[in-house]
Amino acid sequence: MSKALLDVNHVTLKFGGLTALNDVSFTVNEGEILALIGPNGAGKTTCFNVMTGLYQPTNGAVLFNGQRLTGRKPHQITKRGIARTFQSIRLFPEMTALENVLVGADARAKTSVVGALFRFPRHRATPADREFANPFGKFIAPVFGVSRHRREERESRELAMDLLEFVGLERVAGEVARNLSYGHQRRLEIARAMATRPQLLCLDEPAAGFNPAEKAELQELIRRIRDRGHTVLLIEHDMRLVMGVAERIVVLEFGQKIADGDPTSVREDPKVIAAYLGEPDDDDA
Numbered sequence: 039m040s041k042a043l044l045d046v047n048h049v050t051l052k053f054g055g056l057t058a059l060n061d062v063s064f065t066v067n068e069g070e071i072l073a074l075i076g077p078n079g080a081g082k083t084t085c086f087n088v089m090t091g092l093y094q095p096t097n098g099a100v101l102f103n104g105q106r107l108t109g110r111k112p113h114q115i116t117k118r119g120i121a122r123t124f125q126s127i128r129l130f131p132e133m134t135a136l137e138n139v140l141v142g143a144d145a146r147a148k149t150s151v152v153g154a155l156f157r158f159p160r161h162r163a164t165p166a167d168r169e170f171a172n173p174f175g176k177f178i179a180p181v182f183g184v185s186r187h188r189r190e191e192r193e194s195r196e197l198a199m200d201l202l203e204f205v206g207l208e209r210v211a212g213e214v215a216r217n218l219s220y221g222h223q224r225r226l227e228i229a230r231a232m233a234t235r236p237q238l239l240c241l242d243e244p245a246a247g248f249n250p251a252e253k254a255e256l257q258e259l260i261r262r263i264r265d266r267g268h269t270v271l272l273i274e275h276d277m278r279l280v281m282g283v284a285e286r287i288v289v290l291e292f293g294q295k296i297a298d299g300d301p302t303s304v305r306e307d308p309k310v311i312a313a314y315l316g317e318p319d320d321d322d323a
């Protein structure tokens with residue numbers, strides 16, 4: 039019996055008169071790849087936003103490892119082990135690929151990324167920079183954790199390089215993010231989210247704008263992410279990708295769950311077929 043990692047428990051979310059999520063319940067089991075699908079406006083991203091603390095549900099709760107997430111701030115939820123990517127790319131465009139991943143690593147570290155960034159060779163820190171990064175350094179450094187700080191920094195860099203390699207971006211580690219190709223930027227977002235060492239990684243339409251070859255590579259990457267020990271929750275419109283990678287699928291329509299099962303049963307479910315009739319197929323685009 040697999041363990042429930044995330045439990046979305048009777049969640050309702052209203053935006054004024056609009057019920058974006060209506061008594062939605064499902065679980066994500068540890069170690070699985072679960073896809074959350076549904077037509078445009080069904081409530082998928084809203085569901086991610088509730089899980090990651092951007093929105094508070096009107097009713098219901100989200101549990102992670104049995105503990106309530108509801109009411110916690112996004113950064114607290116990140117520390118508990120949930121990371122996400124966004125539909126639209128949200129990188130720091132002027133930072134290098136490596137620095138972007140380090141920002142993710144820093145979300146779990148006890149010391150500040152600002153200080154870490156000033157020690158990068160690209161930035162040649164001046165005494166004034168150091169003062170800005172850590173104005174109390176000369177007083178607290180001898181007492182509190184400088185060695186921990188340096189150790190965390192080294193470990194974060196090792197993890198960041200490892201993740202860049204994992205997503206196939208090690209050759210562009212020193213490039214600023216805005217100069218990377220679209221496909222590379224999407225992979226970099228995944229590496230940055232993974233740098234927070236999440237138990238659960240939520241990917242919001244990671245294949246948007248990808249060609250078939252890139253989608254096939256992404257499918258392989260999602261499997262490798264799971265094999266590395268992360269549970270994956272995927273919002274995706276591309277049915278071929280979803281059917282090829284997901285082990286279980288939850289379907290939303292107009293804010294309500296209409297199906298929850300393995301890919302074969304979901305594909306053949308009349309309610310799901312009806313919900314998708316008239317929806318453009320991404321593969322035809």
Ligand SMILES: Nc1ncnc2c1ncn2[C@@H]1O[C@H](COP(=O)(O)OP(=O)(O)OP(=O)(O)O)[C@@H](O)[C@H]1O
Nearest residue numbers: 053056057058076077078079080081082083084085
């Ligand atoms: N901040 C908000 N304020 C008001 N309404 C919102 C807000 N966010 C989402 N909605 C509405 O909630 C409903 C669900 O939107 P949501 O973005 O979750 O759908 P989705 O399934 O992710 O759609 P898509 O596949 O198009 O991204 C939609 O009707 C949307 O217009």
